Amino acid sequence: MKLIEPVAHDIREPGSYNTPMLRLLRTRKMVGGLYFGPAAWAPDRIESTFSSDESEMALAPGEAPTDAKALAKWLSEMGLGAASAQVPAVADQVRGLGGNRPRLLVLNLLPAQPEYVLGESLTRLAMSDLSSGLELLDRTLNPERTLVAVDRHDRHTRRAWKRRGQAPREMSQRFAVAALLNQYPQAQPSILLRTLSGARLPVGALPSLLGCVVVDPVSAWAMGRRLRTGQGFVDRPVQYFGQVQGAGESRLLMAKIGETLVEFCTRHRLPSPVTTDKGPRQVIVNGMLAGESVDGATARITATTEAVAVRQKLDDELPSPCISCGWCVDVCPTGLTPVHLLELSHRVAGGKRGEAKDKRDPDFPCPSFIPQRLAVREARHCIACGLCSYVCPTRLPLTREIVQLRIRVTPGLREGATHD
Amino acid sequence: MIESPPPIAPAIRPETASRGAGQAAPFLLWPVSRREFYRGIWVALLLPMVWGVILFGIRPLAMLVAASLAATASHVLLKRVFRWKRAQELVYQHSLVGAMVMVALAQPSWPGWIIASLAFLLPFAYAAMRGPGRERVHIAVAAILLVQYVLLPTLKPITFTQLPDAILARDRLVFGDIRDLPPHGEQISSTFPAGTWPISRDLRGNDAVRFNRPAVVAAGTLNEVANALPSASLPHPAELAPETLKDIREILDHAFVYDLPSVDLFYLGVAPNRIGAASLIGILIAGLFLSYRYILRPRSACLFLVVFAAASLLLAFTPNTIQHVGVRALWQVVRAFPAELLSLVQLLLFNSDAPFAAVFILALPGTEPLTPRGRRYFLALAALLAAALHRLDPATPTATLSLCLLMPVAPLFDRFLARKSWLHGRRDPGRIAPARTA
Numbered sequence: 001m002k003l004i005e006p007v008a009h010d011i012r013e014p015g016s017y018n019t020p021m022l023r024l025l026r027t028r029k030m031v032g033g034l035y036f037g038p039a040a041w042a043p044d045r046i047e048s049t050f051s052s053d054e055s056e057m058a059l060a061p062g063e064a065p066t067d068a069k070a071l072a073k074w075l076s077e078m079g080l081g082a083a084s085a086q087v088p089a090v091a092d093q094v095r096g097l098g099g100n101r102p103r104l105l106v107l108n109l110l111p112a113q114p115e116y117v118l119g120e121s122l123t124r125l126a127m128s129d130l131s132s133g134l135e136l137l138d139r140t141l142n143p144e145r146t147l148v149a150v151d152r153h154d155r156h157t158r159r160a161w162k163r164r165g166q167a168p169r170e171m172s173q174r175f176a177v178a179a180l181l182n183q184y185p186q187a188q189p190s191i192l193l194r195t196l197s198g199a200r201l202p203v204g205a206l207p208s209l210l211g212c213v214v215v216d217p218v219s220a221w222a223m224g225r226r227l228r229t230g231q232g233f234v235d236r237p238v239q240y241f242g243q244v245q246g247a248g249e250s251r252l253l254m255a256k257i258g259e260t261l262v263e264f265c266t267r268h269r270l271p272s273p274v275t276t277d278k279g280p281r282q283v284i285v286n287g288m289l290a291g292e293s294v295d296g297a298t299a300r301i302t303a304t305t306e307a308v309a310v311r312q313k314l315d316d317e318l319p320s321p322c323i324s325c326g327w328c329v330d331v332c333p334t335g336l337t338p339v340h341l342l343e344l345s346h347r348v349a350g351g352k353r354g355e356a357k358d359k360r361d362p363d364f365p366c367p368s369f370i371p372q373r374l375a376v377r378e379a380r381h382c383i384a385c386g387l388c389s390y391v392c393p394t395r396l397p398l399t400r401e402i403v404q405l406r407i408r409v410t411p412g413l414r415e416g417a418t419h420d
Numbered sequence: 421m422i423e424s425p426p427p428i429a430p431a432i433r434p435e436t437a438s439r440g441a442g443q444a445a446p447f448l449l450w451p452v453s454r455r456e457f458y459r460g461i462w463v464a465l466l467l468p469m470v471w472g473v474i475l476f477g478i479r480p481l482a483m484l485v486a487a488s489l490a491a492t493a494s495h496v497l498l499k500r501v502f503r504w505k506r507a508q509e510l511v512y513q514h515s516l517v518g519a520m521v522m523v524a525l526a527q528p529s530w531p532g533w534i535i536a537s538l539a540f541l542l543p544f545a546y547a548a549m550r551g552p553g554r555e556r557v558h559i560a561v562a563a564i565l566l567v568q569y570v571l572l573p574t575l576k577p578i579t580f581t582q583l584p585d586a587i588l589a590r591d592r593l594v595f596g597d598i599r600d601l602p603p604h605g606e607q608i609s610s611t612f613p614a615g616t617w618p619i620s621r622d623l624r625g626n627d628a629v630r631f632n633r634p635a636v637v638a639a640g641t642l643n644e645v646a647n648a649l650p651s652a653s654l655p656h657p658a659e660l661a662p663e664t665l666k667d668i669r670e671i672l673d674h675a676f677v678y679d680l681p682s683v684d685l686f687y688l689g690v691a692p693n694r695i696g697a698a699s700l701i702g703i704l705i706a707g708l709f710l711s712y713r714y715i716l717r718p719r720s721a722c723l724f725l726v727v728f729a730a731a732s733l734l735l736a737f738t739p740n741t742i743q744h745v746g747v748r749a750l751w752q753v754v755r756a757f758p759a760e761l762l763s764l765v766q767l768l769l770f771n772s773d774a775p776f777a778a779v780f781i782l783a784l785p786g787t788e789p790l791t792p793r794g795r796r797y798f799l800a801l802a803a804l805l806a807a808a809l810h811r812l813d814p815a816t817p818t819a820t821l822s823l824c825l826l827m828p829v830a831p832l833f834d835r836f837l838a839r840k841s842w843l844h845g846r847r848d849p850g851r852i853a854p855a856r857t858a
Contacts, residue, residue: 323553324786386446
């Protein structure tokens with residue numbers, strides 16, 4: 001097994017790395033992005049409060065699937081859809097391959113958000129399940145290359161998978177560990193595939209469009225667990241970040257899919273997510289940079305709930321006019337100009353698709369000669385990572401407005417948004 | 421024609437960020453807000469300003485204090501006393517940076533009250549434009565250019581500013597009294613007893629050590645060297661005549677011995693310059709600090725300086741000179757006096773406002789285009805313009821001027837030079853051939 005050092009290949013003389021295999025693995029640096037460093041916490045266990053009868057063996061272990069078609073059926077049986085907010089369901093990707101052999105199978109262990117530790121924790125606490133799930137995919141899909149994408153600075157995970165790859169198995173012949181600099185949002189599938197293979201995956205498209213399959217750690221873990229115990233995807237690990245009194249340290253907790261947040265917190269003896277007399281509480285699901293704020297009283301744990309954060313609601317800092325510092329452009333991982341797209345979003349706010357109704361807010365001025373067609377097209381390339389809004393010194397709602405613009409200019413999304 | 425969208429994976433919910441119970445992502449905020457942004461710039465400005473005060477004395481210090489107090493007073497007046505609606509968007513650090521930039525770009529011999537008055541008016545201008553971010557031309561810099569070219573010539577009779585390029589003698593803090601050491605054997609008429617300090621009016625404004633700016637001397641010397649060369653239209657031998665080389669040697673010797681400061685003093689900033697532009701060390705440290713705070717893009721500053729230096733080197737002899745004298749004769753001069761000519765170019769380069777502009781003007785938001793590609797072209801063009809103007813008139817703050825001149829058209833660089841997102845590939849991803857079947 002080889003340890004892939006992505007950037008180093010580009011530094012050496014061209015002839016040494018210009019082989020077909022390494023050409024596939026050649027890295028492309030992200031345009032922007034931010035390096036947050038390793039997460040500041042590491043759980044020592046996955047806390048579960050389920051009794052033995054609650055974690056019933058819903059399915060018999062049965063026979064493992066042997067081909068892609070059977071795999072898709074097997075995944076549907078166990079109820080495994082999307083297990084991550086960013087990575088599409090494995091079954092959809094398998095179907096999207098249309099029976100073709102994938103070029104690349106990637107187990108994406110990079111943190112999807114800067115504070116996430118799911119990949120690292122599952123490697124440390126449930127390596128056998130994680131590995132079994134990956135081997136099952138590798139066996140059934142028979143990809144040309146199988147990669148485990150890990151954070152370059154996460155030595156434990158890197159070594160664990162390196163040792164795993166040295167085991168004398170069939171998979172080790174085409175298995176490699178890609179240790180990447182974890183600049184947020186490196187884990188986003190479009191960015192990850194760009195880094196690993198140089199291919200351009202449209203935002204929101206299935207990786208199978210490029211002949212690739214990207215698997216998130218929870219999906220791989222769930223598959224491995226089913227092989228071991230026969231259990232379906234009825235519960236999942238959730239990262240809990242409590243920033244209110246009595247919440248304690250951040251933890252990795254097992255949550256039942258479908259239960260309410262109140263039930264989840266009660267079962268784990270966590271502070272209530274509902275607003276109390278001590279002040280308004282805010283519940284944030286799926287990360288502090290790209291997640292969403294939900295109502296703690298009615299929200300439920302879903303299959304894609306990766307993290308729950310509860311904190312006291314902060315006073316919002318009011319946005320002020322753009323000072324043209326250019327930071328949003330510098331950090332944008334897909335090379336957009338977010339402040340121009342914000343302006344365009346305001347212009348098309350009440351108009352039809354592609355029409356620029358001049359409804360601009362006087363507080364958000366911008367030159368009016370922006371190439372609108374280009375901006376409309378580029379709005380589709382926003383991955384909603386949240387970095388532009390994060391760094392904006394004037395606190396402009398850039399991400400929100402760009403996503404709104406994308407919804408307005410893309411018919412399919414616009415319909416989805418109205419249903420919502 | 422709007423392009424058709426790519427197929428959307430069922431798992432991706434693009435509407436996620438638009439819905440939600442309340443606030444939208446992100447829920448973390450970068451710790452640098454507008455206030456911290458401008459605070460970083462004025463903290464960085466302090467170091468070269470302190471150095472300027474040490475070099476040029478009490479008068480710049482008074483100018484700095486007066487300008488800061490004036491900006492503070494008018495800021496408080498607008499925001500707290502008058503409670504003008506438009507003034508509510510003012511940021512104090514922004515007004516303070518404006519006042520400090522004005523002082524930094526002022527000559528030490530300028531009257532402080534003019535700068536203080538302008539600093540008082542500055543928040544009014546900002547408020548009229550509804551706070552920071554509205555101005556595409558930096559008002560403080562424009563005000564200084566207005567002072568230099570319009571106001572001071574008008575007020576010359578009453579301000580004793582006949583000596584723009586001078587180091588003030590009586591005000592110096594650390595270099596002592598140098599009234600007895602005038603250059604070129606001039607005598608400063610002083611009949612005052614020791615311990616009694618005359619005022620400028622008593623000395624008829626003659627209380628400063630006068631010497632020309634090194635950049636002006638360097639430019640003039642280069643011109644003199646070119647004048648000493650024979651015209652290219654005349655027949656002359658392959659090598660320059662020994663007499664010509666001797667003349668050039670004398671011109672260079674005279675300049676280095678009598679007119680130019682020693683190199684060590686020059687790099688310490690003991691040469692006529694703007695208050696904030698005198699200390700290269702201070703500017704360098706301030707630049708590192710601003711880069712550390714992500715306020716200044718080091719690449720932008722380096723690119724601007726490199727292009728400015730390269731253009732200064734190329735324009736050491738003006739195109740007219742090259743046409744008149746010929747490349748061959750100039751090459752022979754360069755071969756004969758490489759160190760001297762390089763020193764002259766060095767003086768031309770560092771006795772300018774280019775380092776100051778590369779750090780502080782570029783740190784002011786809104787100066788450059790937004791996109792990296794637009795920035796590169798913008799900075800290269802601004803540096804070329806600055807070097808050309810500086811060669812023509814070394815006494816003008818040309819780097820600042822050229823950045824200010826190009827600043828209003830900076831969005832055009834974004835408009836015409838912006839690259840598409842890298843996700844917009846040349847090939848349609850849907851047409852990529854599928855991998856080999858199993």
